[in-house]
Amino acid sequence: MDKLRICASIKHPPFEFINEKGAIEGFNIDITKSIAKEMGFDVNIELLEWDDAIKKMERRECDAIQGMSISRERIEKYVFASEYITVFHSAIALIDRNDLNDLTDLNDYKVAVQENDGYELIKKIRSRGNNKSMLISTNHENNLRLLLSKEVDIVIGNKLTLLYYMDKLGIKGGFKLLGKPINITRYGIAFNKGNSNTAFKFKIGMDRIKANGVYESIYDKWFGQNIVYYGKQIIENVDTGVIYIDKLGRISAVNNFAEKLLHIDSKNLIFKSFYETEIANIFNINIIQGILDYYQDAYYGKIKINIDNIYYYLEVNYIKLLDKKNELMGVLINFKDITEKTKLEEFLIRKDKMESLGFLLLNVAHELRNPLTSIKNFTELMPEHIDEEEFRESLLYHIPKQVDYINKLVSNLLEYSKPKEAELTTINVKQFFDNELLSLFYKLIKAEKNITFCIDIAEEFSIIADPNQLKQVLINLIQNASDSIKESGIIKIYSSENKDTKVIAIEDDGEPIAESDLSKVFDPFFTTKPSGTGLGLFICYQLIKENNGNIEIANIQNGTKVSLIFNNKGEMQ
Known part of the structure; x- marks a missing residue:
């Protein structure tokens, strides 16, 4: 039976390490022994400091080294059998370092790494001429102690090994991960050049233990992932x-x-x-x-x-x-x-929009005809009655009023027709009210009215919506609430949520909406206001739909309640 000398890291749990009884164990150990057994090799595994293991490999005092990350430079130097696991290299810092939330520029901080670990990353740091900010130690445990003593700002290493030592030192809750993994590292068994035949046999052995379930059993033993x-x-x-x-x-x-x-x-x-x-x-x-x-x-x-x-x-x-x-x-x-369901919904939305457009055009024609007829009548009477003072006063009163109405109608239609998609983002609603809306609300209220605002929005209450469109909707609704109050009253704005929905509610104690009109309030051109165009709530409805929400209006005991309802489960990625 062929005898192989294999080196490995002495402090690389759970991949290879010395247990409390003084025996060597770990995931890599079991994988190597299983391949050797499958292929008829006798192996002697020696655990050393990682840098010492690599030096011993370079002196050809061992035939192979296990747990080595596979990189372009190392492929040129060694012959690898198949990779047997992929791990993340991550950056961690102390949890109280509020200045460190992401890994943006390593040059600004002192970084600790293990010698010859994260090979590509170390090379990248050194290529920037950043040797002064990098400390190199023999293993991950030492680096964690350097971080605890604040001799370094960041430690970079194998995420699983770092977590293992955090548990061992009882300090897992004192650290935080910085951003995404830095490196995706593939581990394999590396052989010296000239041992290609042995490396190939180990590759065959790896394929066999994956096929016969031994690999999966070892994986489950060490990482507890039995599906x-x-x-x-x-x-x-x-x-x-x-x-x-x-x-x-x-x-x-x-x-x-x-x-x-x-x-x-x-x-x-x-x-x-x-x-x-x-x-x-x-x-x-x-x-x-x-x-x-x-x-x-x-x-x-x-x-x-x-x-x-x-x-x-x-x-x-x-x-x-x-x-x-x-x-x-x-x-x-x-x-x-949900492709078919989504396509059906899109079809129905398009169909609804086309029907709405037809209804809209009919009403636009009707709404424009009235003021235009009035202007036309005055124009036709001008040659005969322009010298009459009463006629001129009536002309100067009615014509500007009809023109203002047409201008307001066209402005609202242009607002509705703007082809701007909702730019969805997470909005902290309390901050949004404090920073964007409160001063505007008071400007909306007429000077002679005595209206009190009662705002009760939870500190952490947030929704996903377009800020500008949400502002437009809220201003419109507050204006409506104000208009329903004759002289004095209260407008309440508050939040609520459950596992499915989040709601912004607006209540007023003004004149309620007639029950017969509740089903029509979102129809274009429906209005109960003498000077209204009937497009305000129609536009609000369209905007809330664009923001994946819904709007409901109901009469309550002392007035009207409007609810803006948003999904509480997440939105389109």
């Missing part, structure tokens, strides 16, 4: 797409429905990081990474994707999965095809 726990039979027989990504970001399961709908082959995805596959081009990688980094629990949204030049609409749920000990296991993405 059987969730029932492979169940996810294969549901009529929704299911993709399971474990806590290392590895795609662990893709069901038949997902394969067919997305035109993907699970054989090309399983065991790979989601960043390296077409999954990253379809689904929201920020949400997936946010769940993996403990920033987010779940998310619901709708997406539009292009597959073979055909557009599909999907309804997507991103769910955090926990094991029996309430520990993170990964992210479950489940989705369903």
Whole structure:
């Protein structure tokens, strides 16, 4: 039996390390031993400081080194057997560093890395002439201690190993991850040049243990990701797409429905990081990474994707999965095809718009005819009656009034016809009222009226909407509420929410709307105001629909209540 000398890192848990009993163990250890057993090799694995292990490899005092990240430079130097796991290299800082929320410029901070770890990243930092801001130590544990003592600002390393040592030191809650992963690192077993035959045999061995289930058993042992726990039979027989990504970001399961709908082959995805596959081009990688980094629990949204030049609409749920000990296991993405439903809705919306346009044009013609007829009549009478003082006074009173009405009507129609799409963003409604609206509200109220505003918006209450369009709607509604109050009254504005909806409510204690008119208030040109055009609420309705919301009006005991209703589950990505 051939004897192989293999070196590895002594402090690289859970991949390789020395346990409390003094024995070597870890994921990489089990993988190497399983391949050796499959292919008839006898291996002697020696754990060293990582830099010492690499030097020993360079002196050819060992035949191979396990747990080495695969890079372009290293491929030129070594011969790799198949990669066997993909991990993230991330940046972390102390949780109280409010100046550090994202990794923007490493030159501004002191950064600690492990020697010969994050190989490409270290090279990139050094190429900037940034040696002074970088501290290199022998392992991740030492770097964490440097961070605790504030000798460095940031530590960069293998995310899973850093989390392991945080737990060991009892300080996991004192750190935060900075932004997305810096590096997606593929680990493999590297052999010296000249050992190509052995490397090839190890590649065959890797394929075998993946095929016979040994690899999956080892993976489940160390990372607790046994998808059987969730029932492979169940996810294969549901009529929704299911993709399971474990806590290392590895795609662990893709069901038949997902394969067919997305035109993907699970054989090309399983065991790979989601960043390296077409999954990253379809689904929201920020949400997936946010769940993996403990920033987010779940998310619901709708997406539009292009597959073979055909557009599909999907309804997507991103769910955090926990094991029996309430520990993170990964992210479950489940989705369903709503293309036909969405196309039907779009057709009905277009149909409704065309019908509304026809109704609108008829009413525009009617509304314009009245003032134009009045102007025409005065014009025809002018030659005969222009010398009459009473006629001239009537002419000067009515003609400008009719022209103002036409101008107001046209202005409202132009506002409605502006082809501006809603630019949706998250709005903190309380701040929005404080900064954008309160002073405007008071300007809307006539000087002779005594109106009190009672505003009760929760501090953290937020919605997804277009700020300018929301402002336009609220100003219109406040003006209507003011107009319904004769001399004095109260306008209440408050927020409420449940698991499905968020609501901004506006109540007034003015004159209620006649019950027979409630069903007509959103119709174009319907108005009860002597000088109104009847387009205000019609435009409000259209704008709220553009913002994925709804508007309802109802009479209450002492007046009228208008509710702006928004979805509480998320919006289009």
